[in-house]
Amino acid sequence: MLPFLVNRLAQGAVILVLVSFVAFGITAAAPGNAMQTFIDPNIPPAELRAAQERLGLDRPIHVQYLRWVREVAQGNLGYSFRTGRPVAAFVGSRLGPTFLLMGTAFALTLVLALWLGTATAARPYTVLDYGVTGAAFAGISVPSFFTAMALVYLFSLRLGWFPTSGFEDYAAGHAGWRLFVDRLWHLVLPVTTLVLTGAAELVRHVRSAVLDEMRQDYVRTARSKGVGEGAVLRRHALRNSLLPVITLVGVSLPRLLAGSVIVETVFAWPGMGRLLVESVFARDYPVAMAINMLGAALVLLGSLLADVLYAVVDPRVRYS
Amino acid sequence: MRRGPITRSIHLALALALAASAFAQGGAQRTCAAVGGTATIAQWSEPGNLNPLIFPTTYDENIQELVFARLIRPTETLAFEPDMAEGWEVSEDGRTLTFTLREGLTWHDGQPLTASDVAFTFTAMAHPEYPGGRYAEISVLEGAEEYHAGAADSVSGIQVIDDRTVSLTTVEPYAPILPVIGGIYILPEHVYGAVDITSWQQDATNREPVGSGPFVFQQWRPGEFIEVTAFDGYWEGRPCLDRLIVRFGDQNTMLAALLNGEVDAAPVPVDGAANVSSNPNLELFVVDTLSFQYVGTNLRNPLLADPAVRRAMAMAINRDAIVTGLLQGYGSKLDTLFPSNHWSYPQDLEPIPYDPEGARRLLEEAGWTLQGEYRSKDGQQLALTLYVPTGNQVRERTGPIIQANLRQVGIRVDIESMDFPTLVTHLMPTDAQGTPRAVTTEDFDLFLLGFGIERDPNEYFSYLLPEHMPPNGFNFIGVDIPAVSEAMRQGTVTLDQDERAALYQEVGRLMSESLAWIPLYQAQELYGANARLQGFGPDVRGVNVNMANWSVR
Numbered sequence: 001m002l003p004f005l006v007n008r009l010a011q012g013a014v015i016l017v018l019v020s021f022v023a024f025g026i027t028a029a030a031p032g033n034a035m036q037t038f039i040d041p042n043i044p045p046a047e048l049r050a051a052q053e054r055l056g057l058d059r060p061i062h063v064q065y066l067r068w069v070r071e072v073a074q075g076n077l078g079y080s081f082r083t084g085r086p087v088a089a090f091v092g093s094r095l096g097p098t099f100l101l102m103g104t105a106f107a108l109t110l111v112l113a114l115w116l117g118t119a120t121a122a123r124p125y126t127v128l129d130y131g132v133t134g135a136a137f138a139g140i141s142v143p144s145f146f147t148a149m150a151l152v153y154l155f156s157l158r159l160g161w162f163p164t165s166g167f168e169d170y171a172a173g174h175a176g177w178r179l180f181v182d183r184l185w186h187l188v189l190p191v192t193t194l195v196l197t198g199a200a201e202l203v204r205h206v207r208s209a210v211l212d213e214m215r216q217d218y219v220r221t222a223r224s225k226g227v228g229e230g231a232v233l234r235r236h237a238l239r240n241s242l243l244p245v246i247t248l249v250g251v252s253l254p255r256l257l258a259g260s261v262i263v264e265t266v267f268a269w270p271g272m273g274r275l276l277v278e279s280v281f282a283r284d285y286p287v288a289m290a291i292n293m294l295g296a297a298l299v300l301l302g303s304l305l306a307d308v309l310y311a312v313v314d315p316r317v318r319y320s
Numbered sequence: 321m322r323r324g325p326i327t328r329s330i331h332l333a334l335a336l337a338l339a340a341s342a343f344a345q346g347g348a349q350r351t352c353a354a355v356g357g358t359a360t361i362a363q364w365s366e367p368g369n370l371n372p373l374i375f376p377t378t379y380d381e382n383i384q385e386l387v388f389a390r391l392i393r394p395t396e397t398l399a400f401e402p403d404m405a406e407g408w409e410v411s412e413d414g415r416t417l418t419f420t421l422r423e424g425l426t427w428h429d430g431q432p433l434t435a436s437d438v439a440f441t442f443t444a445m446a447h448p449e450y451p452g453g454r455y456a457e458i459s460v461l462e463g464a465e466e467y468h469a470g471a472a473d474s475v476s477g478i479q480v481i482d483d484r485t486v487s488l489t490t491v492e493p494y495a496p497i498l499p500v501i502g503g504i505y506i507l508p509e510h511v512y513g514a515v516d517i518t519s520w521q522q523d524a525t526n527r528e529p530v531g532s533g534p535f536v537f538q539q540w541r542p543g544e545f546i547e548v549t550a551f552d553g554y555w556e557g558r559p560c561l562d563r564l565i566v567r568f569g570d571q572n573t574m575l576a577a578l579l580n581g582e583v584d585a586a587p588v589p590v591d592g593a594a595n596v597s598s599n600p601n602l603e604l605f606v607v608d609t610l611s612f613q614y615v616g617t618n619l620r621n622p623l624l625a626d627p628a629v630r631r632a633m634a635m636a637i638n639r640d641a642i643v644t645g646l647l648q649g650y651g652s653k654l655d656t657l658f659p660s661n662h663w664s665y666p667q668d669l670e671p672i673p674y675d676p677e678g679a680r681r682l683l684e685e686a687g688w689t690l691q692g693e694y695r696s697k698d699g700q701q702l703a704l705t706l707y708v709p710t711g712n713q714v715r716e717r718t719g720p721i722i723q724a725n726l727r728q729v730g731i732r733v734d735i736e737s738m739d740f741p742t743l744v745t746h747l748m749p750t751d752a753q754g755t756p757r758a759v760t761t762e763d764f765d766l767f768l769l770g771f772g773i774e775r776d777p778n779e780y781f782s783y784l785l786p787e788h789m790p791p792n793g794f795n796f797i798g799v800d801i802p803a804v805s806e807a808m809r810q811g812t813v814t815l816d817q818d819e820r821a822a823l824y825q826e827v828g829r830l831m832s833e834s835l836a837w838i839p840l841y842q843a844q845e846l847y848g849a850n851a852r853l854q855g856f857g858p859d860v861r862g863v864n865v866n867m868a869n870w871s872v873r
Binding site: 032058094164270278282 | 360451521565794
């Protein structure tokens with residue numbers, strides 16, 4: 001196991017370097033740069049050029065890239081072009097809210113999908129199955145911004161149960177457990193949006209994986225031994241159908257921290273997804289690069305984690 | 321709350337002449353409908369930084385206005401009135417303005433505010449290493465160029481006379497000097513002077529500003545909000561509110577928050593106007609602005625160099641339909657490149673008619689004959705590409721309308737959408753090495769863009785003069801009309817306001833004939849405010865202009 005891990009981590013490092021190269025190239029290839037977003041009659045082009053020179057934006061892309069690599073190698077992620085903030089702290093401050101939002105949503109998605117997926121696989125082609133399948137297709141087809149706005153319209157504007165947006169009630173300035181409850185309250189609608197779209201996809205995977213297992217010989221054996229249907233489902237079929245689910249969980253890990261661009265924007269959530277969009281539109285490369293690299297690192301980590309979990313869950317899988 | 325046009329209402333020369341007697345009464349006591357409480361307002365984008373001398377945007381300035389103060393400030397009619405200066409005097413030769421600060425001014429941290437803070441601020445803008453982009457504004461001060469070039473230790477045109485008196489001297493009499501001074505927020509020397517000017521762009525003072533304005537900065541949570549609290553020592557009296565919170569979010573998100581009572585005031589997109597006006601808790605504010613949208617034409621392109629083609633385009637575009645349809649009536653069309661509610665706008669202007677038949681006739685007379693759906697001349701089709709920058713929904717939707725209108729008169733228009741920085745790479749092109757170069761026929765044909773007067777029509781200078789074509793300025797379209805250039809040059813040195821207004825109005829007439837900028841429409845800004853918030857009164861100067869008088873029930 002250890003050589004496998006070392007090997008994979010080394011591969012990961014190489015891939016990260018390649019990703020940084022491509023990501024920087026694509027980001028820098030976008031027309032225009034940070035200073036060109038300031039066209040102001042009171043600021044002549046000569047001043048804009050001077051500012052571009054200070055930021056190194058007048059240099060060829062490969063020179064800019066090498067400078068970025070050199071800085072990052074020394075642990076310096078640089079400063080945001082748009083705000084002048086140190087990138088590490090700027091991006092870091094967005095991690096918490098995104099993790100809270102995506103983590104909650106992901107846990108609930110998993111629970112809901114496993115429950116409904118198993119339930120529908122246990123009674124395929126029944127009213128429940130058709131109902132869940134229909135709802136799942138609707139969930140997959142409806143874009144999340146629409147779901148989000150529909151929820152806001154219904155539960156905030158019509159019923160007045162939940163706030164429309166934000167991380168907390170800023171004017172109230174809550175502290176302690178009141179702040180905790182207030183934040184939970186603000187979490188409900190964005191999390192619901194993410195769960196509705198996320199579970200819709202996952203429930204289909206779980207259902208078909210469990211159905212596959214239910215047709216296996218060992219399930220028939222278990223049944224013929226007289227094991228109850230509930231135990232067959234939970235102890236035998238579900239456990240074995242977790243393998244594909246683990247893969248999905250592994251690749252979903254980066255989404256936990258990279259955030260959801262759309263949901264964070266619609267709910268004015270102070271997360272990474274929103275920051276990424278803002279920095280791309282402002283051509284704020286240091287910030288966009290930091291988020292891209294974080295996302296890439298998490299994809300690698302997620303797939304490694306999935307591989308390790310395979311070995312844990314499935315004794316047939318051995319890495320040597 | 322619709323306001324009519326402000327006609328020729330800035331009387332700069334008058335202001336200059338009366339300056340000696342312009343000393344206002346100090347120690348004004350504020351009348352509040354209620355004192356205390358917290359108000360929450362929204363804006364659509366987060367500020368980049370809160371140092372007013374670092375590349376300010378409108379979103380930055382809306383917040384800077386809460387925390388900082390200026391020597392003088394614009395009035396509702398866009399003249400200038402005393403702010404931290406209680407008055408000013410103009411020298412005989414018109415080159416020196418001497419400002420007297422109010423008594424007992426302090427910074428938010430309790431330090432006294434003196435003339436040397438003022439000198440520090442203006443001098444910093446001329447510093448050879450100053451990174452904020454605003455040097456050009458004060459380069460007219462005597463000795464600024466020498467100091468900026470590193471050939472002098474100070475700017476000779478900035479003189480501290482005593483703790484409360486500072487004088488500013490220009491090289492030549494400079495007509496728009498008050499608009500320049502009225503646009504510069506004063507920074508505390510004891511805070512910003514302690515930071516190396518080369519690191520101003522990154523320094524923490526950008527995030528935790530110390531000013532002398534009505535509100536004291538408290539905190540800024542990126543992606544969420546900025547919080548400020550009332551400044552007890554504000555010269556004009558403590559603001560009515562205890563606390564003001566400014567949230568940032570997407571247009572529709574902030575509209576929902578307004579409708580749900582989570583924010584007390586927010587800008588409203590045109591599509592949301594009906595939701596706000598039909599809500600019993602909300603009031604819709606309709607505010608005139610000094611900005612407008614136009615079609616820019618690349619005059620280097622032989623097709624567009626033909627005045628008949630530009631005139632035909634202007635006559636073929638149904639601007640009334642844009643105003644009544646897209647703007648839902650919240651705006652008006654305009655016939656030249658100055659906003660119609662500004663004193664630079666010639667009110668006697670011949671309106672550009674909507675006349676597709678006349679446009680067809682003009683094109684026929686100029687030799688453009690129909691070949692199928694579109695016109696041609698000498699084997700060349702009358703086909704143009706219109707660049708549409710994204711980000712302003714109403715403007716984006718005018719693209720297809722213009723396309724359809726022009727097709728009706730036989731002009732083919734292809735639309736390309738792009739974000740603003742991409743458009744800039746076409747308007748201000750660079751060569752393969754990244755060095756800025758001159759614009760050519762190939763760089764663009766037509767583009768949609770907005771322009772607005774921030775403080776003074778002199779801001780058009782680098783858009784209209786031939787020596788300011790890229791890479792040396794923003795004359796993207798390549799306009800070169802000697803009479804326009806001459807009037808613009810005279811406009812910077814003519815101190816008499818009536819004469820000055822006549823000069824810019826002449827520019828307006830000439831540009832309406834030329835149609836190098838095809839003027840489209842002037843949109844009004846919409847804001848919604850909760851009945852809980854009293855005294856909210858955005859005007860042509862901005863949304864937060866009277867925030868010290870806001871109160872909550």
